[in-house]
Amino acid sequence: MIDVILGLQWGDEGKGKIVDFFAKDYDVVARFQGGPNAGHTLYRNGEKLVLRQIPSGIFNEGKINLIGNGVVLDPISLEKECEQLTKFEGDLKKNLYVAERTxxxxxxxxxxxxxxxxxxxxxxxxxxxxxxxxxxxxxxxxxxxxxxxxxxxxxxxxxxxxxxxxxxxxxxxxxxxxxxxxxxxxxxxxxxxKTLNIVNGEYFINKLLKEGKKVLAEGAQGSMLDVDFGTFPFVTSSNTISAGVCSGLGVAPQHIKEVIGITKAYCTRVGSGPFPSELDNEDGQRLRDIGKEYGAVTGRPRRCGWIDLVALDFACMINGVTQLVMTKADVLDHFEKLEVCSAYSLEGKEIRQVPLRLDLASYQPVFEAFDGWHTDISRASSYDTLPEKMQHYIRFIDNYLGVPVKYISNGPEREQLIKI
Incomplete structure (x- = not known):
């Protein structure tokens, strides 16, 4: 059985922490695409760590971590990454495997x-x-x-x-x-x-599946950067969606069960490309500063905006998302008023579908306003203890997407994750 965790926006959704959290329930964590342009951030005792190519399950003792054939691997970056992690993990070679077709x-x-x-x-x-x-x-x-x-x-x-x-x-x-x-x-x-475990990846993972092992497939970047379905041509060069798991690991689709989609409570994007709900104002800068929205790999400031439900609904559809994890919800604690993009408008006509080329026309966001909860949720331990105004915000997103938000991240540490 394979469950998939992937980002539903333009990357930087906080996948590293979520994979790290879920990894304890799996036998194998496998990266299926992307390369060192990924930056999956984890925290250990308050210290920030950035994984670029190594799967985010590496800190879970006894778990197999596989770099799949869908990845493009930079040996220089991998060696540096391993050196960085040895002070936390010791001997990485015992549970890190690399597919020979990578x-x-x-x-x-x-x-x-x-x-x-x-x-x-x-x-x-x-x-x-x-x-x-x-x-x-x-x-x-x-x-x-x-x-x-x-x-x-x-x-x-x-x-x-x-x-x-x-x-x-x-x-x-x-x-x-x-x-x-x-x-x-x-x-x-x-x-x-050459000193690492180089394996025939497809036989390796299929043998584990036959043995009844549970696999967590970890995506990089985000669904809106998919080379086929993202905001082309401002995309990455691989299939970041759930379909990429099959070609990126060498597994059949019937093995896939849950597709866990990760979205921030707002939106960010790095680099060029269309971003309908972007805020080029004080609210955008506040999101950037409070959320520490700077690239984990490049250090570049991220563009910030309110959550885009049109794009998120599209990403849920093409991935077959079965449950959602909302990250960085605590960043919105500081806002009196919130908005969500519920449609795009072009020449007075509203649409709720992502067009072929968002960059070739001036699509304007149609926003719906919400009262902020203006309450510190970082110490909340259950959904019932969250402010009612926040619960209303989440219910609206649930209803719009038709996919339930099952977890809410209310801080950077692994334990700061509320199950609904």
Missing amino acids: NLIIPTHRALDKASELAKGHSKIGSTLKGISPAYMDKTGRNALRVGDILNPDFKNMYEALKEKHYVMLKSYGFDEDISQDEEDFFRAIEFL
């Missing part, structure tokens, strides 16, 4: 990412410059190097051949930067990667 990010992927983004000028999409898009392009172009290839005695020649293809592309951009230090770091990290 595609590698090599130094020229990052160079291509940077060159491509610079060439776009004002049309840039806000890439994290981690090499994600070029790595996925090599995957679909059948040029990629994969984790299993590092065990091939001819790996260095395979690497050089791919690098030369990239250099031709870099020259067309007029891009010429020295990557020798990155290459040195890369091959050192490859030696580290």
Whole structure:
């Protein structure tokens, strides 16, 4: 049986904490897509930790953590991440596994990412410059190097051949930067990667399923960044929705049971792209400051706005969401008045569907107003102890989406999660 946890907005919904919380009930936590552009934040005794590629179940003793074939893996970033975590977890090698079909990010992927983004000028999409898009392009172009290839005695020649293809592309951009230090770091990290548990991922996870093990599939980014269904072209390069679990781990769809969708109590977005409910005003800045809305990986300030129920309803539909987790609800404690986007308006006509291209027309948000609860909920331990005005806000979202909010996060720590 597989349950899925994924973000329903533009990423940064707080997936790391939620996966960490739920992981105790599972035998396996598996990342099924994305790369080091993900930043899943967890807190240990008040100390902030950011997981980029390692599954968020790594702190749960005895749990298997699998990096699936749908991920694009940066060995340099992985080695640094492991070094950061050893002081908390000790020997990561005993419960961290990497699928051999996982595609590698090599130094020229990052160079291509940077060159491509610079060439776009004002049309840039806000890439994290981690090499994600070029790595996925090599995957679909059948040029990629994969984790299993590092065990091939001819790996260095395979690497050089791919690098030369990239250099031709870099020259067309007029891009010429020295990557020798990155290459040195890369091959050192490859030696580290060889010491981890490299497995045939699809046989590995299907064997565990046959044994009756419970798997939690962890997504990265958010549903509105999905390459097919997100706000194209301002999207990531992978399928971030629940359908990506099957191709990203090598499992059949009948194994999937619960789809747990995570949404903030408001909305954020990093980088370029349409954002109908964005607040470019004092309320937007207050959301940013109170919610500490700055990228876990990039440090970039996030754009902030009221919750967008049109986009959220769309994300619930395409994912088959069965239950919702609302994070950062405590950030709204500080507001006298709240709003939710319940429709889009274009030339006087209201719609409640996400259009093909949100960026090509001036869709305006239609807001509904709510009284804020203006009460500190960080110490609340049950739904009944939450303010009535907050319960009204949640009931409205439940009714609009037709999917129940089952958990409310009222603070950053693992224990600050209220079950409804």
